[in-house]
Amino acid sequence: MFTANTARVIGRSVPVMEGAELDGARPDSDAAPDVASLLPMLRRIVFSRVGNEAAAEDLVQETLVKVLAAANRIEPGMLEPYAITTARHVIASMWRSQDTQRRNQHRVVGMDHVDAPDERLLKEEERAAVSAALEHLSEREQQTLLAHEVSGQDMRSLATELNTTAGAVAAQLNRTRARMRVEYLLALHDAEPPTDRCRPVLYAISGGDRRRQREVDAARHVLECELCAKLSEPLLERRPEGENEITIRIQHDADVVRARKSARELATRLDFSRTDLTLIATAVSEIARNIVRFAAKGQVYIELVDQPRPGIRIVARDSGPGIPDIDQALADGYSTYNGLGLGLPGARRLMDEFTLTSEINVGTTVTMTKWRTEG
Amino acid sequence: MDEGPGLVSILRQGDNLIASIHTALDDSEMVRFQRNLIEQIGRDRARGVIIDVAALDVLDSFGARTLRTLAEMARLRGAETVIVGIQPDVAFSMVALGLGTGTVHTALDLEEGLAYLGGTHSLPAPDGTEPHFRP
Numbered sequence: 001m002f003t004a005n006t007a008r009v010i011g012r013s014v015p016v017m018e019g020a021e022l023d024g025a026r027p028d029s030d031a032a033p034d035v036a037s038l039l040p041m042l043r044r045i046v047f048s049r050v051g052n053e054a055a056a057e058d059l060v061q062e063t064l065v066k067v068l069a070a071a072n073r074i075e076p077g078m079l080e081p082y083a084i085t086t087a088r089h090v091i092a093s094m095w096r097s098q099d100t101q102r103r104n105q106h107r108v109v110g111m112d113h114v115d116a117p118d119e120r121l122l123k124e125e126e127r128a129a130v131s132a133a134l135e136h137l138s139e140r141e142q143q144t145l146l147a148h149e150v151s152g153q154d155m156r157s158l159a160t161e162l163n164t165t166a167g168a169v170a171a172q173l174n175r176t177r178a179r180m181r182v183e184y185l186l187a188l189h190d191a192e193p194p195t196d197r198c199r200p201v202l203y204a205i206s207g208g209d210r211r212r213q214r215e216v217d218a219a220r221h222v223l224e225c226e227l228c229a230k231l232s233e234p235l236l237e238r239r240p241e242g243e244n245e246i247t248i249r250i251q252h253d254a255d256v257v258r259a260r261k262s263a264r265e266l267a268t269r270l271d272f273s274r275t276d277l278t279l280i281a282t283a284v285s286e287i288a289r290n291i292v293r294f295a296a297k298g299q300v301y302i303e304l305v306d307q308p309r310p311g312i313r314i315v316a317r318d319s320g321p322g323i324p325d326i327d328q329a330l331a332d333g334y335s336t337y338n339g340l341g342l343g344l345p346g347a348r349r350l351m352d353e354f355t356l357t358s359e360i361n362v363g364t365t366v367t368m369t370k371w372r373t374e375g
Numbered sequence: 376m377d378e379g380p381g382l383v384s385i386l387r388q389g390d391n392l393i394a395s396i397h398t399a400l401d402d403s404e405m406v407r408f409q410r411n412l413i414e415q416i417g418r419d420r421a422r423g424v425i426i427d428v429a430a431l432d433v434l435d436s437f438g439a440r441t442l443r444t445l446a447e448m449a450r451l452r453g454a455e456t457v458i459v460g461i462q463p464d465v466a467f468s469m470v471a472l473g474l475g476t477g478t479v480h481t482a483l484d485l486e487e488g489l490a491y492l493g494g495t496h497s498l499p500a501p502d503g504t505e506p507h508f509r510p
Contacts, residue, residue, distance in 0.1 A: 252401075253401035253402040253403045253404075254401045256401055256402065257399050257400075257401045260399075260433055261399070264432070274464050275463075275464045275467050275468070277464070278432060278433065278462075278464035278465055278467065278468045279467075279468045279471060281432065281433045282433050282434075282435050282468045282472060285433055285435040286435055286436060286472075289402065289435070289437060292402075332473065343436055345473075346435075346436055346472040346473060346474075349471055349472060349473065350468065350471055350472060
């Protein structure tokens with residue numbers, strides 16, 4: 001096969017070949033231009049049979065060389081058919097050799113596992129991250145974790161050793177693992193949290209502790225802090241969302257539709273009436289649109305609640321500019337974009353409970369609940 | 376058409392265009408639909424437009440507003456619009472939200488919509504001129 005380099009050389013040298021020292025070629029002045037004029041036709045023939053452009057160009061060049069070499073043997077006027085036939089043969093022989101190669105492929109596969117060049121580096125990085133993470137734990141935590149995970153010591157014997165109960169050891173191990181995951185991610189990204197709030201928030205997310213997450217207002221912090229947003233993703237992936245909750249990121253128009261569909265789906269499980277389902281979906285649509293319009297980025301969290309009654313709660317958070325005058329925003333007909341001014345007040349009318357908190361340059365949180373009416 | 380396959384279909388029947396929305400549209404798709412329909416009104420010289428929203432499970436403030444402006448734009452282009460197929464639950468939530476379709480005519484279903492448009496079209500213009508204003 002020819003490289004692109006050869007291709008260029010031949011393509012350019014053909015038209016000016018008078019007296020060129022091509023082996024076997026007569027210094028015939030019109031044979032060479034003839035061959036060059038075959039190029040477009042050959043390209044067409046070969047390209048139509050071979051999809052890969054680079055391979056096709058190689059074949060065209062190979063054909064040209066064969067035709068050139070034979071140019072002095074070909075009767076005048078027969079150059080074109082000769083070239084076509086040659087091209088076909090060249091293509092056929094390429095296919096044949098590909099077939100052979102494919103047939104024999106499995107025989108030349110090496111069974112030894114060869115380390116990819118980056119594999120060792122990745123392992124190295126991982127080891128460094130793990131040990132960095134371990135250093136952040138207290139000595140007692142380290143020992144307990146290693147005894148359980150590495151040496152395989154069971155909870156009960158650990159508990160007697162530490163003079164406590166197996167449950168306490170398990171809880172402690174869970175907390176340690178949660179912190180370990182966070183520290184590991186921090187070390188892997190080579191990052192130091194920008195604020196004091198980051199670590200507690202990440203620990204709470206990593207541990208999957210709902211109450212603690214609410215205490216430190218984890219959801220809002222994740223919206224504001226870029227590092228925590230990035231790190232919380234793998235932490236959240238670990239723990240699949242429960243059946244009765246879902247979080248939807250809101251950024252584009254299409255997310256609004258996604259949010260209201262998810263809300264409807266979740267609400268269907270609680271046997272809301274069809275009308276209520278529509279009301280809920282409409283309210284979610286309105287507040288999700290507000291996020292896209294005003295904040296550009298945010299999330300809608302939907303959960304089913306059963307205290308004090310079965311219902312659905314929607315929390316929409318954004319990290320937008322905030323609402324300067326909440327009373328005005330909740331008044332009918334007030335609109336800052338060309339809307340009907342029914343977004344927030346409308347959503348409030350559709351739901352049973354509705355609270356809005358907003359802080360300038362921090363963001364807005366809308367919490368709304370619809371209770372299922374009995375019977 | 377740039378609105379993807381199957382979201383909306385716009386069919387021509389005689390003087391009327393029948394636009395059926397097949398699935399939930401997001402805001403930008405809604406606006407694109409609005410633009411396409413207005414263009415097609417001019418291209419097909421349509422006199423009536425029926426918008427079938429039976430497949431929509433939600434008509435929120437933006438959706439309702441878009442339909443309203445669409446009808447007003449169509450009117451300026453010389454075509455009358457009828458919105459058909461608003462689901463009962465959707466109607467309920469629109470009222471709860473404080474929404475209406477304004478002065479846009481609505482009908483229960485496609486058949487009623489066509490009947491309405493047929494009735495208004497068959498009125499002969501007094502002196503044989505175009506009964507509708509065309510810009």
